[in-house]
Amino acid sequence: MKEKWLLLSLIGFLISCSKQESMDALTARVFTVAEQQYLTMDTRLEVTTLPQSIASDSTFKSSTIYWWCSGFYPGSLWYIYEYTQNEAVKTLAEKNTLKLDPIQYVTNDHDVGFQLNCSYGNGFRLTGNEDYKKVLYQGAQSLATRFSSVTGVIRSWDFLRRGWKYPVIIDNMMNLELLMFASKAFDNDTLEYVARTHANTTLKNHFRKDYSSYHLVDYDPEDGHVRSRQTVQGYSNESSWGRGQAWALYGYTMMFRMTGDEKYLEHAENIADMLLSRLPVDGIPYWDFDAPNGNEYRDASAGAIMASAFVELSGFATDEKARQNYLSIAEKQLRTLASSHYLAEPGTNCNFILKHSVGNLPEKSEVDVPLSYADYYFLEALLRYKKAMG
Structure with missing residues (x-):
């Protein structure tokens, strides 16, 4: 009798495990955690600081407004407000967005797009505040x-390590959305020309035959020729750094949305298909696909960025099988990130939402820690998925 009870219990357990949580329920669960974490997060901040990560001594690490990630916290607050309609969250989103006002005048850094589009961009989208729109245009x-016009690209960094003369990183694709938005909103053809020329030049020079991307291409500022191709934050120059592939997928998917140019869609799908053939079973990429011991670290931030891009790309792909493949991998990534292994318990993780991201492993910086942009793209991906499913 006891053996029969144990067998029935085991069968019941296995049946219950097979009942998958609906994506609506998963999304509600994540945003409940996000709301709690990010409302508390604000108490850790000062007038001019924003969240960055967790320091080596396991304490909360903040940044100034000039750190490249400064726009992600207010951006995440806007996403949480979009889902919850909590006015307290909106108030914090407004407060932390306004911290970034000086960024609109920054000309010595390419990350202005990240900083302003995530914060002021989402703020304008959700409120229609014309003051936000003006900041975006100036930025x-x-x-x-x-x-x-000689190199055909936007310079990423001004510091010249490793003999660089005009370094351009794949991350820079993400900043083009600010240019495209401002071009359309203010009827400025020059801004669109800059964005499209940068995207075209990057398409030509940043990618290998298998559609994986180098991290950095160094140009000669005098005649525009390519001096070298490197993967600075990855395992080696010829390796496929996880987050770099995510930036590429997201960037060209976004450029198709903003321009309707089919070559961007084709390129995004080629990158996507390359990733589908290389991602682990649970969908979360290794910090570098080619590192000998790559399974030592996964990168939740790369997984979140990819998930958001895959959802959007699924709405553009003309082939039905491709559409389903992109949406399926996005769902898998989101389910994995929403699991207890990655999603923090409220009150833990220094109030960040996701655990286990990798910033810059070669420099032993921000390894296996939460990162503000992992949270941002995770929330964005969930909202995109919800809209895609109607």
Whole structure:
């Protein structure tokens, strides 16, 4: 009798495990955690600081507004407000967005797009605040000053390590959305020209035959020829750094949305298909696909960025099988990130939402810690998935 009870209990347990949580329920669960974590997170901040990560001594680490990630916390607050309609969250989103006002005048850094589009961009989308729109336009004009008609790309960094003369990183694709938005909103063809030229030049020079991307291409500012191709934050120059592939997928999917140019869609799908053939079973990429001991670290941030891009790409792909493949891998990534292994318990993880991201492993910086952009793209991906499913 006891053996029969144990067998029935085991069968019941297995049946219950097979009942998968609905994506609506999963999304509600994640946003409940996000709301709790990010309302508390604000108490850790000062007038001019924003969340960055967890320090080596396991304490909360903040940044100034000039750190490249500064726009992600207010951006995440806007996403949480979009889902919850909690006015307290909206108030914090407004407060932390306004911290970034000086960024609109920055001309010595390409990350203006990240900083302003995530914060002011989402704020304008959700509120229609015209003051936000003006900041976005000024920021786009500042970003465009870093473009060279000789190289055909926006310069990423001004510091010249490793003999660089005009370094451009794949991350820079993400900043083009600010230029495209401002071009359309203010009827400025120059900003669109800068964005499209950068995307075209990057498409030509940043990718290998298998559609994986280098991290950095260094150009000669005098005649525009490629001096070298490197993967600075990955395992080796010829390896496929996980987050770099995510930036590429997201960037070209976004450029198709903003321009309707089919070559961007084709390129995004080629990148997507390459990733589908290389991602682990649970969908979360290794910090570098080619590192000998790559399974030592997964990168939740790369998984979140990819998930958001895959959802959007699924709405553009013309082939039904491809559409389903992209949406399926996005769902898998989101389910994995929403599991207890990655999703923090409220009150833990220094109030970040996700655990286990990798910033820059070669420099032993931000390894296996939470990162603000992992949270941002995770929330964005969940909202995109919800809209995609109606």
